Amino acid sequence: MKRPILAVAAAILVLFVIAAFGCTEGEPAVTPVEGEVVASSCVSCHSDKDLLKAVASPEPEEAVSEATTGEG
Amino acid sequence: MPPLEAWEKVFLGDADFMESTHGKVGCVICHGGDSSIADKELAHTGLLADPSDISCDTCHQDIDEKHDFSLHATLGGFQSVLEARGGNLEEGSPLATAFENHCQQCHTSCGQCHVSRPDETGGGLVSDHEFRPTPSMQYNCVACHGSRVGDEYLGNNEGIPADVHWTQATMTCAKCHSQELHGSSQSAATRYQNSNVVKCEDCHEEVWTNTEGNPQHEQHLSDLQCQVCHSVAYKNCYGCHVAFDEEGLPCRTSEPSQIDFEIGYNPLRSSERPYKYVVLRHVPTCLGTCDYYGANLLPDFNALPTWKYATPHNIQLNTPQNESCDACHGNIDLFLTEDDVRPEEREPNKDVIVTGNPYTPEE
Numbered sequence: 523m524k525r526p527i528l529a530v531a532a533a534i535l536v537l538f539v540i541a542a543f544g545c546t547e548g549e550p551a552v553t554p555v556e557g558e559v560v561a562s563s564c565v566s567c568h569s570d571k572d573l574l575k576a577v578a579s580p581e582p583e584e585a586v587s588e589a590t591t592g593e594g
Numbered sequence: 595m596p597p598l599e600a601w602e603k604v605f606l607g608d609a610d611f612m613e614s615t616h617g618k619v620g621c622v623i624c625h626g627g628d629s630s631i632a633d634k635e636l637a638h639t640g641l642l643a644d645p646s647d648i649s650c651d652t653c654h655q656d657i658d659e660k661h662d663f664s665l666h667a668t669l670g671g672f673q674s675v676l677e678a679r680g681g682n683l684e685e686g687s688p689l690a691t692a693f694e695n696h697c698q699q700c701h702t703s704c705g706q707c708h709v710s711r712p713d714e715t716g717g718g719l720v721s722d723h724e725f726r727p728t729p730s731m732q733y734n735c736v737a738c739h740g741s742r743v744g745d746e747y748l749g750n751n752e753g754i755p756a757d758v759h760w761t762q763a764t765m766t767c768a769k770c771h772s773q774e775l776h777g778s779s780q781s782a783a784t785r786y787q788n789s790n791v792v793k794c795e796d797c798h799e800e801v802w803t804n805t806e807g808n809p810q811h812e813q814h815l816s817d818l819q820c821q822v823c824h825s826v827a828y829k830n831c832y833g834c835h836v837a838f839d840e841e842g843l844p845c846r847t848s849e850p851s852q853i854d855f856e857i858g859y860n861p862l863r864s865s866e867r868p869y870k871y872v873v874l875r876h877v878p879t880c881l882g883t884c885d886y887y888g889a890n891l892l893p894d895f896n897a898l899p900t901w902k903y904a905t906p907h908n909i910q911l912n913t914p915q916n917e918s919c920d921a922c923h924g925n926i927d928l929f930l931t932e933d934d935v936r937p938e939e940r941e942p943n944k945d946v947i948v949t950g951n952p953y954t955p956e957e
Contacts, residue, residue: 527936563629564621564636569609574601577634581600584716589839592848593831 595737603710603718611723624649643717644710646703657776658704664777665785666702674783675879688888689905695844696836700738707734707775714738722861731766739767741851742829742875748909750913751853754827757909761931770796786862786903794820810916819860819872821906823916827855828906837886848878855915858930858946862903874930874946875904881938901930924951 567573611617622629627641642648648663651658665671666902673683673695681689699714706712707729710719720730731736747767749756759765768775774790782788795802805811810823833849858874860867877900884891915922922928929948932940940947 564627565606565609565612567634568604569606571601571605571607571912572712574605575599578599578601578604585841585843587839587841587843587845589837589843589845590847592846593829593851 595711595733597716598711598718603716606720606722608722613727616725617723630665644703644705644713646705650704654704656690660776660779661704662777663779663781663787664775665782666707667777668781669697669768670782671784672697672700675877675898676892678894678898679879680897681892689884689891691885692836692884692891695838696846697857702738712738726764728768730837731768735767742831746828749908750825751829751908754908755851755910757907758911759909762789781824782898818869819867819871821873821904821909822857822869822871823922824909824911824913825855825873825906826908826910826913827853828873828875828904828908830854830856830876831878832876833880834883835846835880835886836884837849852876855935856930856934857928857952858943860903861901861946863897867903871948873906874899874901875906876901899943899946900939901935901943901946926952928952943946 567577611859621627624645626645627638629637631637661667676689676693677683683690683693702712706717708725708727709723711717711733715733720733721725736748745751746754747757747760749761755761759770770792774788774792776790778789780789785791801811802815807814814823829851830853831848831851833847835847837845837847839845854876856874857871860869860872861874862872863869879900881892881895915925915928929945929952930946931949931952932947935943935947
């Protein structure tokens, strides 16, 4: 008897979590708490122009055929 | 459009983005990687530069479901005409290989319209990491749709004026083409089958409801596509061939494009497009487009005309052909006649080539 009760309780809990934190139009569901911490180190590098210039790997030059003519 | 430097592509000049709805989600939630590591290589392990395919539908399911069917995602517009011409696009077939090598890259994702430049044009953030509900006309739309529609609309074809929607109202592409670009939840073989496709009458309804005082509209609204009277000469392409060059690089050749204006019979005549006459644009594809990959890969090439229904983006109120009745009626130069069509293409175009004395008053 306990198992069905536990299953129902778990389902209610899941539904509650989805209702409380699930996606709504224009309001992403992912909690920002972790994200903000996580984001900060990404942003600290990606908003530092000089650092980016210094560490950016030169992109391999895309080889374009000289035989290509006309318009795409 | 010059490509961005590597650092520019990922530079966040304005960190205010982090305060936005998307910014608050956090970088790694969408892009992966490990932000707890200072080492650049390790921090970027497993990073997804464009996470559109796995992230956007988390919240934007309604749009994502449509997008899966949109021509921007499926490239169905290319595939449908190749198959209609008898092409076999089954995986591993010569034509499928050609498609994969030369056409498949012209595909876009959510991010490549709303966040960054398309990969095909080198990629890179458009405006920091701002999610732009309306894509940039310059860096997104015209970046791909430039050589024909973009040049027409902006007046880049020598001697041909820009579209009045641009010169008089500075309307960007998305002003007309909005939800249409996300598709319609149904597979479409061409953009004209999209039920959300934009129509002139969406804005110019009064043209249909009140023709009084405009004899041209009174006479012609039902049998002439708007562009027949209100567009001017546009670009036509010929003889596209795809191959690999001696160095093993994919290459493409085509004949010089031609600026022409050709009115023909409507190949898509329907209740939606009942016009008898429309303007026609020549497609780049020819019988031998994929000959590098094998002979006769489009065995039913003649199943479709090579002059196709067109909607040139250089609309004018006044055009040479609507200057007077005689400017169009009986003016054979405006019409696609047999002499305008290459002999080998006359058979597939027989239903769009205008015959006799076109559009005489008694017709």
